[in-house]
Amino acid sequence: xxxxxxxxxxSNGGKTGYEIMTVFRDSLNHFWTAxxxxxxxxxxxxxxxxxxxxxHVLQSGKPDKNVFSITPEGHDExxxxxxDDNLPPGFKNPFLMKTxxxxxxxxxxxxxxxxxxxxxxVFPDEGKQVTAAADMYRQAVDHPxxxxxxxxxxxxxxxxxxMQREWCEYCIRELETFRNKKEIHKQQExxx
Amino acid sequence: xxxxxxxxxxSNGGKTGYEIMTVFRDSLNHFWTAxxxxxxxxxxxxxxxxxxxxxHVLQSGKPDKNVFSITPEGHDExxxxxxDDNLPPGFKNPFLMKTxxxxxxxxxxxxxxxxxxxxxxVFPDEGKQVTAAADMYRQAVDHPxxxxxxxxxxxxxxxxxxMQREWCEYCIRELETFRNKKEIHKQQExxx
DNA sequence: TGGGTCATGTAACCTGTTACATGATTAG
DNA sequence: CTAATCATGTAACAGGTTACATGACCCA
Numbered sequence: 001x002x003x004x005x006x007x008x009x010x011s012n013g014g015k016t017g018y019e020i021m022t023v024f025r026d027s028l029n030h031f032w033t034a035x036x037x038x039x040x041x042x043x044x045x046x047x048x049x050x051x052x053x054x055x056h057v058l059q060s061g062k063p064d065k066n067v068f069s070i071t072p073e074g075h076d077e078x079x080x081x082x083x084d085d086n087l088p089p090g091f092k093n094p095f096l097m098k099t100x101x102x103x104x105x106x107x108x109x110x111x112x113x114x115x116x117x118x119x120x121x122v123f124p125d126e127g128k129q130v131t132a133a134a135d136m137y138r139q140a141v142d143h144p145x146x147x148x149x150x151x152x153x154x155x156x157x158x159x160x161x162x163m164q165r166e167w168c169e170y171c172i173r174e175l176e177t178f179r180n181k182k183e184i185h186k187q188q189e190x191x192x
Numbered sequence: 193x194x195x196x197x198x199x200x201x202x203s204n205g206g207k208t209g210y211e212i213m214t215v216f217r218d219s220l221n222h223f224w225t226a227x228x229x230x231x232x233x234x235x236x237x238x239x240x241x242x243x244x245x246x247x248h249v250l251q252s253g254k255p256d257k258n259v260f261s262i263t264p265e266g267h268d269e270x271x272x273x274x275x276d277d278n279l280p281p282g283f284k285n286p287f288l289m290k291t292x293x294x295x296x297x298x299x300x301x302x303x304x305x306x307x308x309x310x311x312x313x314v315f316p317d318e319g320k321q322v323t324a325a326a327d328m329y330r331q332a333v334d335h336p337x338x339x340x341x342x343x344x345x346x347x348x349x350x351x352x353x354x355m356q357r358e359w360c361e362y363c364i365r366e367l368e369t370f371r372n373k374k375e376i377h378k379q380q381e382x383x384x
Numbered sequence: 385t386g387g388g389t390c391a392t393g394t395a396a397c398c399t400g401t402t403a404c405a406t407g408a409t410t411a412g
Numbered sequence: 413c414t415a416a417t418c419a420t421g422t423a424a425c426a427g428g429t430t431a432c433a434t435g436a437c438c439c440a
Contacts, residue, residue, distance in 0.1 A: 001286055002427075008293030018391050032289055033282030038428060040393055061437065063391045082290060082297055085308070090225030090400080094193055096345045097224055098274060101200030103338045105274055116277070146295045148370055152363050153288045159362075163355040170351075171344050178340055194399080210419050230400060232421055253409060255419045282428080 002034055003042050007051060007070060007078040012146070014055070014069035017043055027150070030157045043068055051077055099171070107179045111172055118168035194226055195234050199243060199262060199270040204338070206247070206261035209235055219342070222349045235260055243269055291363070299371045303364055310360035 009015060009023055017040050024034045046052045051074030055067045070078070095117070102110045201207060201215055209232050216226045238244045243266030247259045262270070287309070294302045 001284070001289060005289050005293075008289075008296070011293070011296065016391075017393085018389095028289075028292065030288075031283065031285040031292075033284070033428090035429065036391090037393075037395095037430085042427090059390095062389095063436065065391065078293070079296060082294060083301075091223065092193070092225070092400095093223040093348075096222075096348055097193060097197050097200075097220075099348075100220065100223075100341055100345050101197075101203070101270070102274065102341050104200070104203060104271060107337075109275075145299075145370070148366060149292055149294050152366065153292050155362060156285075156288055156291075156359050159355050159359050163351050167348050167351050170347060174340060174344065178337070208419075209421085210417095225400090227401065228419095229402085229421075229423095234399095251418095254417095255408065257419060284428095 002032075002038065003046055003051070004078060004081045005032060005034075006039070006042060006046065007074050007081075010052065010068055010070050011075065011078060014067040016065045016067055018065070020068075031153060046074070050074070107175055107182070111175050111179070114168045114171045114175070118165050118172075194224075194230065195238055195243070196270060196273045197224060197226075198231070198234060198238065199266050199273075202244065202260055202262050203267065203270060206259040208257045208259055210257070212260075223345060238266070242266070299367055299374070303367050303371070306360045306363045306367070310357050310364075 005024075005028070006020055009020055015023075017036060020039050021034065021036045024032065024039075043052065043054075047054055047068070050071060052068045053071050055069070057065050057067050059065060098113075102113070197216075197220070198212055201212055207215075209228060212231050212235075213226065213228045216224065216231075235244065235246075239246055239260075242263060244260045245263050247261070249257050249259055251257060290305075294305070
C-alpha cells in the first residue's frame with residue numbers, strides 16, 4: 001500500500017525520499033503515516049522491482065540527493081492497483097477495542113473517557129492544513145483535476161470527525177442512563 | 193493491542209486459543225481481526241511476561257486443550273492499558289489513499305468506484321451479528337454492564353457505515369459536476 | 385553557538401498475513 | 413463418505429515503529 005502511495009506521489013514528477021516524507025507528513029497525514037526509515041526501504045525494493053528509477057543529483061550548498069522517478073512499469077502497477085477492487089485488509093480500531101472492554105473500569109471513568117475523546121480533535125490542525133491546501137492549489141494551476149480528489153479525502157476527514165463526536169455523545173447518554181439506573185437501584189436497596 | 197484484547201477476553205474466564213479466535217471472528221470482527229497463528233504467538237509471549245497462565249486440560253472424544261487464564265499482573269496491565277491515553281498509532285485508510293490518486297483514471301471510472309463502494313456493505317452480515325448478539329445477551333444475564341459496551345461498538349459500526357455512504361454520495365456529486373463542466377468545455381471548443 | 389531544514393540511511397524489533405501441517409470426532 | 417468443528421501450532425514473509433547515526437548549511 002505504501003508502495004502505491006509513493007508511486008502516486010512521484011507520478012507527476014520525481015522526488016527524493018525526503019520530499020516524499022514531507023508530503024506524507026503535511027498532506028496525507030489524515031489518512032496515512034510513513035517514517036523515513038520505511039520510505040527508504042520501500043524505495044529500494046521498488047527499484048529492484050523496476051517500478052522506479054534513481055538519479056543521483058549533485059547539489060552545491062546542500063547534500064547530494066537521489067531523485068526517484070516512475071518507470072512505465074511503475075505506472076502500469078499504479079493503474080493496476082487503482083482498478084483492483086481488493087478488500088481492505090483487516091480493519092483495526094483501537095478505540096473500539098478499548099470501548100469493548102471498558103466495563104472493567106467504573107462508569108464515571110468511562111464517561112470522562114468519551115468526553116475527552118469527543119473534545120480532542122483527531123483531524124490535523126488548521127495551520128498545517130492551510131499550508132497543505134496552499135501547496136495543493138499551487139499544483140492545481142497545472143492540474144485542476146488533482147485538487148478535487150484531495151478535497152474528497154479532506155471531506156471524509158471532516159465527516160468522520162463529526163460522526164465520531166456524535167458517537168461520543170451517544171455513548172455518554174447511554175452510560176449516564178445506565179449509571180442513573182444503578183443509582184436508583186442502590187437507593188432502593190438502602191431504603192428497604 | 194491484540195495482547196490487550198486477549199486480556200480483556202479472558203478477564204471473565206479462561207479460554208483456549210481456539211475460543212479466542214472464534215470470539216474475534218464472530219463478535220469483534222467489525223473492529224479487529226486476528227488469525228490463530230498470531231493468537232498462539234501472542235499467548236506465548238504473554239505467558240513469558242507473566243500476564244497469563246496456562247492449564248493443560250485432558251478431554252475425551254476431543255483433542256486436549258490449553259486453557260489460558262489471566263494473572264493478577266495481567267489484570268493490572270489490562271487496567272493500565274484502559275486508562276492509558278495513548279494516541280492511536282498511525283491511522284491508515286486504503287480507500288482514501290486510492291481516492292487521493294484517482295485522478296490517474298477517467299472520471300467515469302471513479303464515479304463507478306464510489307457507486308460500488310457505497311453499495312457494498314462493509315459492516316458484518318446480519319446473520320453473524322444476530323448470533324453474536326445472542327451470545328452477548330446470554331453473557332449479559334450475569335453481567336448486564338458488559339453488553340452495553342458491546343452495543344456502543346455496534347452503534348459505531350452503524351454510524352460509520354452511514355457516514356461512508358453519505359461521503360460516497362458527496363464524491364459522486366462532486367465528480368459528476370466536474371465531468372459536466374469538462375463536457376461543456378469540450379462542446380464549446382468543438383463549436384468554435 | 386544552537387536549533388531547524390535538507391538529506392541519507394541502518395538495525396532491531398514488533399505486528400500482522402499467508403501458507404502449511406496434523407488429526408480426531410460428529411452431524412448430515 | 414464428506415464436510416464442519418475442535419484443537420494446536422510453525423515458518424516465512426510483509427509491513428510498520430523506534431532508536432540510532434551522520435553531516436552540512438542557514439538563520440537568529
